[in-house]
Amino acid sequence: MIKVLIVEDSIAAQQLLTHILNGEPGIQVIGTACNGAEAIKFVNKIKPDVITMDYYLPDATGLQVAREIMETKPVPIIIVSATWTADQYSEAFNLxxxxxxxxxxxxxGPGHSEHESLAKELVQLIKSMSEIKVVRRLPKFKGKQFEAAQIPFLARRIVAIGASTGGPPVLDTILSQLPADYPYPITVVQHIADGFLDGLVNWLQPKCKLKIHIATNNQALEPGHIYIAPDRFHLGVTAQEQTMLSTAEPEHGIRPSVCYLFRSIAKIYGSRAIGILLTGMGKDGAEGLKLMRENGAITIVQDKDTSAVFGMPNEAIKLGAAQFILPPDKIAQSLILQQTSDQQKR
Incomplete structure (x- = not known):
């Protein structure tokens, strides 16, 4: 039985969510909280398997509450809100x-055209998130010391990044550190709920010196630009160094798929690529990263201690796909060192 705590200041919303979740076999709402203090008090007494939380609470921001829970008794937290504005998207990614x-x-509510589909999505998301093991978030992580990877010189590179659960803040850490003159295009697949991609780009762009695009078809891959796969399309590349969007069947139940991107990169760029697989549940990207390594690419996965969910990186490690296992800040430093090395050897 999956035990759920609902954190929501609207009583009507509490009742609606309780009705949806208690009506699903295998899920039980074990409590509700109207504010942050109630939520923290509840979690300290009874640890749920999953928490649903509104982005705004009357006595504290959802950010403050999530931080305290994740620093003391970590539980998978899903942000559930009726409306999403640009500011609320930013708050969700901060969460x-x-x-x-x-x-x-x-x-x-029942009777609305979206009720059934969104209720089903909520149930599925709770079931999926209940299976992950989240890690304690320390205010300042003090873990193993890593050196940045020394990546050998090769001209005309491309970087391919795949991420899922917990990915947005890791993308922020990596991409925000890259300098404005970074000389290679970067392609990204981030598993994210439909409709949130614009919010992700708007959240990342002010902190990033490189231009971020939601990829379109046949777009030139320019140095120092970031191309993120759009909702419901696989992202690949062509021999003409352009983006390629596809509506081919989902892989691992997902479109866009990290594996699709990595296979395409391996085929077109071979040893001139850098593949990076970040936090996420499931296996997407692991086999694709292995193919990239077999074709001579440099391959990096995020380490366990900093991954919200170690599923995808761990699958890649088990397949022998990872040359380097690094935390996000060292991944960024590795890309910067590689840029400097390439420029010196030209």
């Missing part, structure tokens, strides 16, 4: 930075 693992629109 992910604090440790929240998912976001979605709150289902409307």
């Amino acid at each position: 992910m930075e604090a440790g929240a693992v998912g976001t979605m629109k709150r289902p409307p």
